[in-house]
Amino acid sequence: MIASIRQSLRRKVLLLVLASTVAALALSALGLVIYDLRAYERQWTNDLNTQAELLARTSAAALSFGDRETATRDLGVLKVRPRVTEAAIYTREGELFSTYTKAGTARANFPQRPEADGYRIEGDDLLIFRRVVEGSEPIGTIYLRAYYRPWDRLFDYLGILGAVMIASLGVAALLSGWLQRAVTQPILDVSRVARQVIDHHDYSLRAAKNTDDEIGELVDSFNAMLAEAGRRADALREADRRKDEFLATLAHELRNPLAPLRNSLEILRMPEANEAMRDKARQMMERQVAQMVRLVDDLLDVSRITTGKLGIRKSLLEVQAVVRDALETIRPYVESRNHQLEVQMPSQPLTVEGDRTRLAQVFANLVHNAAKYTDPGGYITLSLAAEGDEAVVRVRDNGIGLAPESIGAIFDMFVQVDRSLERQQAGLGVGLTLSRQLVGLHNGTITAKSEGVGKGSEFTVRLPLAGATLPEPKAQAPRPRAGQRRRILLADDNADFASSLAAVLSARGHEVRVARDGAEALAAAAAFNPDFAFLDIGMPKVHGYEVARRLRELPATAECVLVAVTGWGHEDDRNRAREAGFDRHLVKPVDAADIDTILESY
Amino acid sequence: MPRRRFLRMLLCIAAGITAATALAQREAPEASVKAAFLYKFANYIEWPANAFAAPSAPLVIGVAGSDEVATELERIAPGRNVNGHPVSVKRLREGESPRGTHLLFIGRENAAAAAMLRAARDNAVLAITESERGLEMGSAINFVTAGDRVAFEVSLEAAEKTGHRISSRMLAVARRVVPKAS
Numbered sequence: 001m002i003a004s005i006r007q008s009l010r011r012k013v014l015l016l017v018l019a020s021t022v023a024a025l026a027l028s029a030l031g032l033v034i035y036d037l038r039a040y041e042r043q044w045t046n047d048l049n050t051q052a053e054l055l056a057r058t059s060a061a062a063l064s065f066g067d068r069e070t071a072t073r074d075l076g077v078l079k080v081r082p083r084v085t086e087a088a089i090y091t092r093e094g095e096l097f098s099t100y101t102k103a104g105t106a107r108a109n110f111p112q113r114p115e116a117d118g119y120r121i122e123g124d125d126l127l128i129f130r131r132v133v134e135g136s137e138p139i140g141t142i143y144l145r146a147y148y149r150p151w152d153r154l155f156d157y158l159g160i161l162g163a164v165m166i167a168s169l170g171v172a173a174l175l176s177g178w179l180q181r182a183v184t185q186p187i188l189d190v191s192r193v194a195r196q197v198i199d200h201h202d203y204s205l206r207a208a209k210n211t212d213d214e215i216g217e218l219v220d221s222f223n224a225m226l227a228e229a230g231r232r233a234d235a236l237r238e239a240d241r242r243k244d245e246f247l248a249t250l251a252h253e254l255r256n257p258l259a260p261l262r263n264s265l266e267i268l269r270m271p272e273a274n275e276a277m278r279d280k281a282r283q284m285m286e287r288q289v290a291q292m293v294r295l296v297d298d299l300l301d302v303s304r305i306t307t308g309k310l311g312i313r314k315s316l317l318e319v320q321a322v323v324r325d326a327l328e329t330i331r332p333y334v335e336s337r338n339h340q341l342e343v344q345m346p347s348q349p350l351t352v353e354g355d356r357t358r359l360a361q362v363f364a365n366l367v368h369n370a371a372k373y374t375d376p377g378g379y380i381t382l383s384l385a386a387e388g389d390e391a392v393v394r395v396r397d398n399g400i401g402l403a404p405e406s407i408g409a410i411f412d413m414f415v416q417v418d419r420s421l422e423r424q425q426a427g428l429g430v431g432l433t434l435s436r437q438l439v440g441l442h443n444g445t446i447t448a449k450s451e452g453v454g455k456g457s458e459f460t461v462r463l464p465l466a467g468a469t470l471p472e473p474k475a476q477a478p479r480p481r482a483g484q485r486r487r488i489l490l491a492d493d494n495a496d497f498a499s500s501l502a503a504v505l506s507a508r509g510h511e512v513r514v515a516r517d518g519a520e521a522l523a524a525a526a527a528f529n530p531d532f533a534f535l536d537i538g539m540p541k542v543h544g545y546e547v548a549r550r551l552r553e554l555p556a557t558a559e560c561v562l563v564a565v566t567g568w569g570h571e572d573d574r575n576r577a578r579e580a581g582f583d584r585h586l587v588k589p590v591d592a593a594d595i596d597t598i599l600e601s602y
Numbered sequence: 603m604p605r606r607r608f609l610r611m612l613l614c615i616a617a618g619i620t621a622a623t624a625l626a627q628r629e630a631p632e633a634s635v636k637a638a639f640l641y642k643f644a645n646y647i648e649w650p651a652n653a654f655a656a657p658s659a660p661l662v663i664g665v666a667g668s669d670e671v672a673t674e675l676e677r678i679a680p681g682r683n684v685n686g687h688p689v690s691v692k693r694l695r696e697g698e699s700p701r702g703t704h705l706l707f708i709g710r711e712n713a714a715a716a717a718m719l720r721a722a723r724d725n726a727v728l729a730i731t732e733s734e735r736g737l738e739m740g741s742a743i744n745f746v747t748a749g750d751r752v753a754f755e756v757s758l759e760a761a762e763k764t765g766h767r768i769s770s771r772m773l774a775v776a777r778r779v780v781p782k783a784s
Contacts, residue, residue: 061771064642066751070775135645135684 009184014176021172022165029161036157037150044126045119048144051081052130056142059089060132063097063140071098079103083147085125089132090114090141097140114141124149186215190222203230242412246430253295257288264288293589302430305437312355312441316466319350319359319384319391326363327382333368338376339397341367344383350391351466354442359463362438362446365431366395366459373457374399389465390444396458402450410448411436439463486510486599489530491521491547492565493539504592510599518542522550525557532561532599534590537577545580552581561602565590635752636745637674640707640730643743644684646772650726650765653704654687661687661704664727666694666718668709694718700727708732708741715739726764737780742766746777758782 055074062070071089078084078100086108087100094113101108111127119128126148132140186207193207203226209219264281267273273281304310323345334341352359363382370380374397381396402410411432432446439446444463450456488510492498495516502512513528515521517540525533533551537544544564551557563584564577577585586594644661654661661684665672672693679689692703696714699721700706706722707730708715715731719740722729729741736744742761745754755778761768762782773779 058771058774061646061769061775064645065639065754065772065775067753067775074774134642137682 009187010176010180013179013184014173017172017176017179018169021168025161025165025168029157029164033154033157037153040150040153041148044146044148045128048084048119048126048128048146049130051078051084052128052142052144055087055089055144056130056132059098059142060134060139063089063091063132064134068098072100074098075100078144081146084144085147086110086145088143090143092139094141109145111143114143121148182211183215186210186219190219193226194222197226197229201233203227203233250295250299254292257292260284260288296589298430298434301434305430305434310434310437310441312358312438314353314355314442317352317354317356317359319352319393319463320345322354322356322359323363323382323384323393325356325360326367329360330364330367330371334371334380337371337374337378339371339374339378339380342379342381344381344385346385350384350386352391352442352463353466354463355438358438359442362435362461363393363395365435366393366461369431369459370395370397370399370457373397386465387462390462391465393461393463394458396456398456401453401455402448402457403453404450407448407450411446435461484599486532487528487530488512488599489515489521489525489528489533491515491518491524491533491539491544492536493517494536501590501592501595505595516540518544518547521547525551525560526554529556530560532563532602533557534563534565534586534595535582537564537566537573545576548577548580548582561598563598631670632747632752633668633670634674636668636707636732637671637678639745639752639754640671640675640705641678641682641684641689643730643772644687644689644705646769647705647728647761648767648769649704653726657686659687660690662690662692662702664692664694664700664703664706666696666698666700666706666708667713667715668707668732669693671707671709699725701725703727705730723760723764728761728764728766737778742768748777753777755779 055078059071059074062068062074075087075089075098078087079102082102085102085105088096088110089098090113091097096110099108099110115127115129117129117131119126121127124147126146128142128144128146130142130144131138132142190207193205197203197205206223206226207219209216209223264285267277267281301310323343327341327343331341367380367382371378374380379398381394383394383396385392385394436446439461442463444461446459446461448457448459450458488505490498490502490505490512491514493516498514498516502514505512513524513530515524519541521533521535521539522542535544535547539547542550544566548562548564551560551562561584562582563586564573564580564582565586565588566573566577567588574585584598586598640663644663663675663679665675672691675691679691682689694700694703694706697717700718704727706718706727708718708722710732715733716739719729719731723740728743730743730745731737731739731741732745733739734746737755737757737760740757740760742757742764743754744757745752747753754776756768756773756776757780758768758773759780759782
């Protein structure tokens with residue numbers, strides 16, 4: 001392929017140079033020939049006129065005094081003008097007085113009578129007539145006949161032009177060879193390097209740069225592109241490797257809780273197990289399930305990060321409250337590792353605009369990391385302070401610290417600082433990535449610093465303070481009567497989920513009906529007249545949106561509280577659910593606590 | 603091209619007329635040829651600075667001793683001019699001074715040719731003779747006969763004495779040229 005390119009490029013360059021050379025030469029030759037033929041005629045006639053004039057003056061006396069010999073002698077000077085073939089002097093009366101014929105001319109062809117002054121072209125000859133004047137009196141006429149062959153001259157020109165053209169084409173061929181070396185060779189080099197890179201995946205190859213012109217610029221750009229492509233290939237490989245590691249970790253992490261769960265189930269099944277053993281088994285199951293839920297939540301967040309659908313809902317928040325939320329969830333873990341946790345917060349409230357759950361997640365994650373990467377019995381501090389117009393949260397530990405070279409990478413997806421440590425709570429390596437994304441969505445920053453390995457680390461989150469302060473909390477709405485008996489319709493094609501949830505809700509004194517698809521849900525609703533309907537969206541026969549719309553149309557269920565249950569918490573889903581008539585929206589997995597919250601708010 | 607055809611027609615007519623005249627001249631006696639030559643010589647002669655009183659003053663050709671030539675000249679002179687000088691003819695009697703003439707033709711019949719030549723030289727008049735030894739006698743131009751043709755010879759020496767210069771073109775036609783006195 002390169003050979004054919006070289007051929008075609010060389011041919012094009014050659015053609016270009018040859019075509020322009022030929023065109024330039026032909027045009028200039030045409031112009032020259034036209035100019036020269038005109039100039040030739042003018043010059044030749046002027047020349048002959050001058051000759052005729054001279055002869056007229058010289059031979060005036062001879063003609064005047066009737067001296068033919070002298071006149072013939074005068075005409076004889078024409079033998080030095082070989083192109084003059086014949087000449088004659090006519091008397092005033094128009095008779096031939098004297099003649100001249102060039103030696104070797106076959107047949108003289110003197111006009112019978114002289115003509116008026118001037119010249120004319122007759123065939124290949126130029127004829128000149130010139131009056132001979134004595135004093136002011138005309139006494140005769142000079143006649144000259146000379147070769148006039150512009151075609152001869154034209155052919156001479158064409159010959160010269162041909163020679164010049166051949167020489168020029170030779171030069172042009174040389175030039176095009178030079179051009180080929182100067183222009184196409186570097187391009188071919190670039191092409192060859194590109195081919196090698198593609199064949200061998202070696203991004204360290206570079207095209208040689210020999211000139212500083214446009215070609216050099218092309219080579220530079222090409223090399224820069226190679227460097228960039230190399231960086232990207234490396235980054236892709238790295239990302240791929242991390243994803244593989246992540247998958248291995250994920251499988252491991254998901255597998256881990258299953259053994260204790262199965263063991264606990266065995267204990268519960270054993271008839272000889274006493275109540276204390278059963279209770280212990282239940283607690284173990286709860287812990288392990290909580291761990292799995294946390295893992296799967298992380299997974300969902302990872303998916304949202306990679307698809308760019310991680311969203312937050314902002315409202316005015318007091319940072320102290322968010323920190324307290326975070327500590328509430330993380331304190332049991334910190335205590336389980338026997339760490340001492342010190343919290344410093346200013347007394348006056350710091351307000352930011354943000355998503356309370358997500359920010360709490362960030363702070364909890366930082367404390368969780370601190371606890372995880374510090375050997376048991378460590379010391380962790382969390383401090384909150386206002387610095388300028390920012391709220392700054394610092395989480396410091398005296399744990400394993402960070403190597404300087406890894407500080408930049410720890411926020412990348414799936415990176416874990418110390419994979420070699422077979423820590424029980426290894427996690428998925430997405431916490432800091434998620435945290436950085438979340439803080440970014442709050443227009444904040446998150447940074448890490450460490451004195452070095454073994455010297456502890458410090459993470460700092462900076463969030464812009466909101467200008468407005470938190471509005472006074474509204475008067476507490478009267479809490480719904482706890483334990484009130486509700487009529488609840490659960491519609492979900494997952495029978496296990498529906499029936500287990502129904503069992504929990506029934507145990508709390510509610511009246512519950514279960515439907516396995518949309519049609520059943522509509523039928524049940526008409527007969528049962530529920531206060532609440534929890535509807536799965538992706539149901540067979542009639543999907544959740546349709547069910548909701550029909551329920552809204554029925555007088556019996558027009559006032560029913562409709563709750564959509566979906567696998568995805570995207571804003572689109574929420575909007576669609578609202579349009580279909582849903583009052584609330586829950587993201588799977590739904591547990592009894594979520595339902596309690598909704599039941600209590602009505 | 604009607605214009606050119608018209609010109610040619612005109613030329614033909616003119617040529618016809620001149621041919622007729624030439625026919626008459628060829629048969630003309632020697633005297634008329636000499637008269638024509640006399641008149642033509644004037645075209646090839648450079649006159650002394652004071653020869654003419656005015657640019658349009660007449661060129662006077664004196665004729666002594668040749669009634670035939672004088673008659674011919676008188677016939678052809680009217681209406682002719684040489685370099686703006688109208689040509690006139692003056693017959694000179696024997697012994698009459700050539701003063702006032704520019705050219706003096708001394709015919710063969712003139713007995714006192716030598717005296718006339720002297721008078722011509724004294725009055726800065728270019729003398730023309732038609733005798734065999736004309737130049738030796740002191741004339742500037744002398745007619746000779748070559749076969750059936752009238753020819754002439756020139757003495758630059760004599761012409762220089764009277765302050766005249768003769769064109770080399772005329773010398774080219776002369777039978778013989780006596781050079782200037784060195």
